[in-house]
Amino acid sequence: MVYKSNSSDETINIGEKFGRGIAGNCAILLYGEMGAGKTHFVKGLARGLNISAHVTSPTFAIVNEYENKLFHFDLFRITSFDDLYAIGFFDYIDRGIIVCEWSENIPGFESEFENYYKISLIKKGENEREIHVNSGA
Ligand SMILES: Nc1ncnc2c1ncn2[C@@H]1O[C@H](COP(=O)(O)OP(=O)(O)OP(=O)(O)O)[C@@H](O)[C@H]1O
Ligand SMILES: [Mg+2]
Numbered sequence: 001m002v003y004k005s006n007s008s009d010e011t012i013n014i015g016e017k018f019g020r021g022i023a024g025n026c027a028i029l030l031y032g033e034m035g036a037g038k039t040h041f042v043k044g045l046a047r048g049l050n051i052s053a054h055v056t057s058p059t060f061a062i063v064n065e066y067e068n069k070l071f072h073f074d075l076f077r078i079t080s081f082d083d084l085y086a087i088g089f090f091d092y093i094d095r096g097i098i099v100c101e102w103s104e105n106i107p108g109f110e111s112e113f114e115n116y117y118k119i120s121l122i123k124k125g126e127n128e129r130e131i132h133v134n135s136g137a
Contacts, residue, residue, distance in 0.1 A: 003131040011037045011121075012044035014131055018119075019048020025094055027113040029103035032121035037129050038101040041121065042072055045099060057101075062087055068096060075102040110136055 005011045018041075028045070030038045043055045051066045057074060058064040064072045071092045078084060084106065092098055093113070103109050103118070110116050120132040 001133045003133070005037070005129040005131060006127055008037065008040045008127075011040040011129060011131065012047070015041040015044025016048040017044075018117075018133065019045040022049070022097060024115065025096055026098075026115035026117065027093070027110075028097065028099040028117045028119060029109055029113075030099065030101050030119050030121065031104050033123060036121035036123055037131075038121055041119070041131070042099055042101075046070055046072075049097065063092070071096055071098045073098065073100040075100055075105045078102070079105050081106065 003014045005014055030041065032038050039055070039057045046053065046055045046066055049066075049070055051070055053066050055066070055072065056064070058072050059074045059076055062073060062078075066072065073089070075084075078087070084090065090112075100109075110118060116136050118132075118134045118136060122130040122132070124130055
């Protein structure tokens with residue numbers, strides 16, 4: 001499925017709709033360059049999961065937890081499975097919904113998950129984005 005977004009608000013709305021459709025624990029692997037809109041997508045995702053907290057980028061925290069339901073990772077500084085083990089990443093699987101920015105930093109990442117979505121955000125212009133959603137299992 002490919003969505004087109006023309007503003008950060010539209011990306012939030014797309015994330016929200018996506019969030020409403022999620023049933024059960026899964027990993028949401030986000031791909032896309034700096035400023036592609038990954039964090040905005042997660043703002044909507046949280047809304048779609050009825051999480052009222054304000055979502056901000058976890059770049060410096062590595063993971064932000066929301067209501068013990070959504071675990072938001074930023075893997076910008078993570079470059080290997082060893083790093084993932086070091087931050088305790090694998091302890092989070094099955095605790096809730098995991099969403100990861102910079103999934104491209106871990107080649108073959110999807111093979112770690114039973115239920116996952118790959119979502120690529122592609123910059124097409126200053127405000128234009130394409131959002132490609134693929135589910136895998
Ligand atoms: N259609 C759009 N969707 C999302 N963001 C947009 C859009 N158009 C413009 N923007 C702007 O692009 C930026 C996206 O920022 P955001 O933090 O969501 O990106 P990111 O992919 O998480 O970046 P990073 O890799 O630094 O974490 C914001 O400044 C936002 O206002
Ligand atoms: Mg971000």
